[in-house]
Amino acid sequence: MKKLVNDPRNVVREMLEGLVALNPGLALLEAEDVVVRAGLPAPADRPVAVISGGGAGHEPAHAGYVGTGMLAGAVAGDVFTSPSVDAVLAGIRAAAGPRGALLVVKNYTGDRLNFGLAAALATAEGLPTKVVVVADDAALRDTVDPERRRGIAGTVLVHKVAGAAAEAGGDLDTVLAEAEAAAAAVVSMGVALGACTVPAAGTPGFTLGESEMELGLGIHGEQGVRRAPIEPADAIVATILDTLVMDAGLAAGDQVALLVNGLGGTPPMELSIVARAALAGLAARGIAVPRGWAGNFMTALEMPGCSISLMRLDAGRLARLDAPALAPAWPGGGMLAPAARVAAPPEPEAAPATAPGPLAPELRRLALAVAAALEAEEASLTALDSHAGDGDLGLSMARGAAAIRALPEAAFATPATALTAMAQAVRRAIAGSSGPFYATALLAAARALPEAPDHADWARAFRDAVAAIGELGGARPGDRTMLDALHPAAEIFAASPGPLTEAWQAAVAAAADGVSATVTMRPRLGRAAYLGDRALGQPDAGASAVLVWMRAITAQVHTNGPSA
Incomplete structure (x- = not known):
């Protein structure tokens, strides 16, 4: 597959250099693929540093969420590969102060091991660091135990909640508690219409027929939980919502935030169609959606498809989502209201009917x-x-x-x-x-x-x-x-x-x-x-x-x- 890259071995560094060059609020560590906020205060004056990361290929995650009100830093590994312990530790040292750091980690073995060990080393150095693991993939509800589910796009909403809690001045235990509650409140599920191609591999990870789709996939180019005949968007969304609502135990009267996430190869037109169907499906179930977003938030390179995330809301979590954030990839807003419909101006009155002529x-x-x-x-x-x-x-x-x-x-x-x-x-x-x-x-x-x-x-x-x-x-x-x-x-x-x-x-x-x-x-x-x-x-x-x-x-x- 054709890609706009130079050397596959350098794609991550060159990507981060381009991102930082375009965003003055970001800075890139010289020796590691770590992005931090530019102009951080002196360590003694820093709030709790919320740090995330993982393999590259999920852009705009994770570096796109570095900014005031969200992440203090993001650590990037090779494409779909966990960053090293040293890279994570360098990120903690660069972004945290005595109040410590919270690492938001998606539930993959490599990420848990490397971020977990880095947290222990940083704590031993005097930078107290704790870890919250996001395991929001509801498609695995019948496949693995809840604690073994993957972390996918719902992680972005956890970034927002944790970042707002840290920005508000919460201590490490407070920020951890809010992040854990947010992680427990979010469920996600994806669908793919095709595969993606890792630059170093050069070939798609799997092959789908023209009339097939993969339901319940992660964000690393892997296949889903099951392959099925492709259906219209409304039917696909209905299947996903059935899983999410059941897994989260949602019922009429509940409130959720909606995140429709593109996997990299899906145009905004289709994401809006999915969002329309999701909002209608939730409304039919009596579930309110006061906040919602659609776009590319956590991708799998150029994979065609999307995921839907629902986060159960209470007043505190809603306030965290609404708190200001100045990260390049966070769109802000998200406030929803009943769909506006404006009547079209009336047509001019028709002329009186003419009697039929011979022709x-x-x-x-x-x-x-x-x-x-x-x-x-x-x-x-x-x-x-x-x-x-x-x-x-x-x-x-x-x-x-x-x-x-x-x-x-x-x-x-x-x-x-x-x-x-x-x-x-x-x-x-x-x-x-x-x-x-x-x-x-x-x-x-x-x-x-x-x-x-x-x-x-x-x-x-x-x-x-x-x-x-x-x-x-x-x-x-x-x-x-x-x-x-x-x-x-x-x-x-x-x-x-x-x-x-x-x-x-x-x-x-x-x-x-x-x-x-x-x-x-x-x-x-x-x-x-x-x-x-x-x-x-x-x-x-x-x-x-x-x-x-x-x-x-x-x-x-x-x-x-x-x-x-």
């Missing part, structure tokens, strides 16, 4: 044929658009088709009302550029049409529609856009003497030639323009979509005869 049945038949053709070609249009665009054209055209199909029969009373109704429908249904272009074209054409148009009226409407698209988007023929199909078609249609069906066939042929010409055109507008010559070799997707609906009209005219 109404045929107009509707043609519109439905266009819709069917666009739906049938969704996949091919998506493939074409993916070559030089963002791949959404097929879906956009299918959405527009569905909107046209949903129009009532009354919308097709006259040519003008039909085109106006279709313009409003596609404007609402199609996002991106296609919706505005088609809506603008249809409205321009509608303005040019009387109730019983002849060939000249249709030709003028077609030309007006094409001109409106060019004016709106700034494109001209030769720019490799939909106009390369529309413009020659409109010109040929206007120049053909008739009859109407033959003129339309000539227009379709001109559009087809225009689409073929786009194969060798260098794009000048739209996303394809960013690709330059790399866009060559395939016809323009927007022009191809024009040909789809024009041919659909041709097929209907051939089957049922001319319309004017």
Whole structure:
């Protein structure tokens, strides 16, 4: 797998150097991979130092939580490897004073051993140090004893509670007690849609099929408790919540903080969908969520997936979560309120219904044929658009088709009302550029049409529609856009003497030639323009979509005869 690294042996140090360089509130020890707060007071004046750490690869954990109100220091080992005793001891010496240090340790053997021995050595040196172990992985509830569970993303909330307690001036025993209570109050569970790749290994830790997911995994690239068929996000979240709520003994009336954590390869869009489902699922159970966050808090390199953590709240723990903190990776806030919904402004009152004209049945038949053709070609249009665009054209055209199909029969009373109704429908249904272009074209054409148009009226409407698209988007023929199909078609249609069906066939042929010409055109507008010559070799997707609906009209005219 490709990675933006230099030497895999140096990734941790170089990562920490970059982090510290970007954050003036942090400092990096010269001889160890340890980050501490910059400008700490003299040892005698320091509060209890809350220190955490573990293997790298979990960024922004752990160094991202070093700052006022959270950690005093963080110790990093190699990727997914516990730091050494000496590194942890150096962190304690650099960050702690006579009030001592609390080490927040995730429940892995290497971390417990190295942090535990460092705590004993520091205490012997006169820096009293204690350890709190976080074992929040509820997915292991049926696999191991509670004290042997892994520590995962819920650890971040323990950092926040312990850091706030230390910042408030609590002594070591007080900070320890609050951290232990917070660790006992948090449960987490993860799901992965794929594996991650350790830089030194160069290959993924495991392989998942396209239709599989791993439930109940840790944060070190390992497999989960079980493999299952992938499900929609809401179903996955429901499964996780069932486990968390049961394991924590939560019931209606309880309050929790929610942490939706990305594992490194999951975009914010998907994390927000997960958060939405989690909030809805907790609300359905009568569990209040006064605080919640979603983002990357404790990752597993680039693993696609997420975890959900719930921390049971009381007044004291809520106050600790709300206390100010100035760590680079802590987002702050998190205060939730009932979802705000604002009513959309009302649409203008519809014009009085027009009595159906003689063309109404045929107009509707043609519109439905266009819709069917666009739906049938969704996949091919998506493939074409993916070559030089963002791949959404097929879906956009299918959405527009569905909107046209949903129009009532009354919308097709006259040519003008039909085109106006279709313009409003596609404007609402199609996002991106296609919706505005088609809506603008249809409205321009509608303005040019009387109730019983002849060939000249249709030709003028077609030309007006094409001109409106060019004016709106700034494109001209030769720019490799939909106009390369529309413009020659409109010109040929206007120049053909008739009859109407033959003129339309000539227009379709001109559009087809225009689409073929786009194969060798260098794009000048739209996303394809960013690709330059790399866009060559395939016809323009927007022009191809024009040909789809024009041919659909041709097929209907051939089957049922001319319309004017």
